[in-house]
Amino acid sequence: MRTIALILVLSLLAALPVSAGFPRSNPDRKLTKKLQALVKDFKGDVGIYVRHLTTGRTVEINADSLFPTASMIKVPIMVGVFDKVEKGELKYDSLLIYRDSLLYPGEDIVGELKDSGRITLSKVVMLMITTSDNTGSLWCQRMAGTGTRINEIMEENGFVHTRVNSRTPGREAMRSLYGWGVTTPREMAELVARLRAGTMLNPWASERMYRNLGRIYWDGEALSEIPPYVHTASKQGAVNQSKSEVVLVNAPSGDYVFCVITKNQQDERWEGDNEGYVLLRNVSRTLWQYFEPKDRWRSRAESQKYH
Numbered sequence: 485m486r487t488i489a490l491i492l493v494l495s496l497l498a499a500l501p502v503s504a505g506f507p508r509s510n511p512d513r514k515l516t517k518k519l520q521a522l523v524k525d526f527k528g529d530v531g532i533y534v535r536h537l538t539t540g541r542t543v544e545i546n547a548d549s550l551f552p553t554a555s556m557i558k559v560p561i562m563v564g565v566f567d568k569v570e571k572g573e574l575k576y577d578s579l580l581i582y583r584d585s586l587l588y589p590g591e592d593i594v595g596e597l598k599d600s601g602r603i604t605l606s607k608v609v610m611l612m613i614t615t616s617d618n619t620g621s622l623w624c625q626r627m628a629g630t631g632t633r634i635n636e637i638m639e640e641n642g643f644v645h646t647r648v649n650s651r652t653p654g655r656e657a658m659r660s661l662y663g664w665g666v667t668t669p670r671e672m673a674e675l676v677a678r679l680r681a682g683t684m685l686n687p688w689a690s691e692r693m694y695r696n697l698g699r700i701y702w703d704g705e706a707l708s709e710i711p712p713y714v715h716t717a718s719k720q721g722a723v724n725q726s727k728s729e730v731v732l733v734n735a736p737s738g739d740y741v742f743c744v745i746t747k748n749q750q751d752e753r754w755e756g757d758n759e760g761y762v763l764l765r766n767v768s769r770t771l772w773q774y775f776e777p778k779d780r781w782r783s784r785a786e787s788q789k790y791h
């Protein structure tokens with residue numbers, strides 16, 4: 485039965501529509517060639533979407549193909565939490581009581597709390613985004629109304645493919661294929677772009693969510709190739725066969741957003757020179773130098789020991 489379900493899901497995916505309501509493509513052929521050269525010999529599948537928000541120039545490499553979100557799904561989860569706050573069903577500064585039953589084993593800060601420990605909702609959200617705390621994220625997912633409600637919000641806002649799979653009824657087959665969540669490079673990038681524009685839920689909720697994405701602990705890949713004095717908003721994701729990152733850069737010449745996601749990677753090592761991590765750094769470096777050709781800042785190899 486499981487095999488039949490997977491076959492059915494795959495057949496349905498082939499008929500899925502391309503996401504609607506997003507900015508039209510304006511291909512930058514020169515930049516596309518540069519990025520195609522980076523992925524040419526990659527041992528696995530790669531999706532890339534880039535949009536310069538000022539000029540509208542885009543790069544699309546498998547931009548509408550489905551990929552695992554890994555921890556990038558925490559951006560839609562955050563949107564779900566803020567939806568509850570805006571409806572008055574949650575208070576952002578409310579004091580929560582942690583229970584051991586919430587624990588997701590791993591190196592989480594929230595999971596280190598004692599049973600009956602107290603923590604504010606705002607701190608749980610911050611840890612979900614900043615340190616990618618899994619225990620906190622699953623707690624937020626539940627408080628947001630579970631994956632079912634989060635998926636409704638995504639659909640209501642024109643995101644055709646971005647969905648929570650884990651602990652969400654009816655998404656079991658998709659979870660077996662993509663894990664916690666599924667998205668496309670275009671949709672994940674445009675979700676962050678909407679937060680920047682203040683058009684997700686409302687301007688004030690978007691602003692707070694965008695600020696949350698601007699203080700990331702995991703800055704050793706794409707962010708390491710952007711000058712530290714330039715503001716970025718981002719979220720990272722990684723599982724054995726997939727490495728991903730979505731970044732919006734508040735660059736001097738104009739903001740740009742990009743998302744890189746891999747799947748079916750042959751290189752499953754959790755090392756800094758993993759092929760997926762290297763690709764994230766190479767794409768980010770290429771974009772920065774392309775959009776900011778006069779900037780002379782370059783990342784230092786010695787800095788990698790701190791990442």
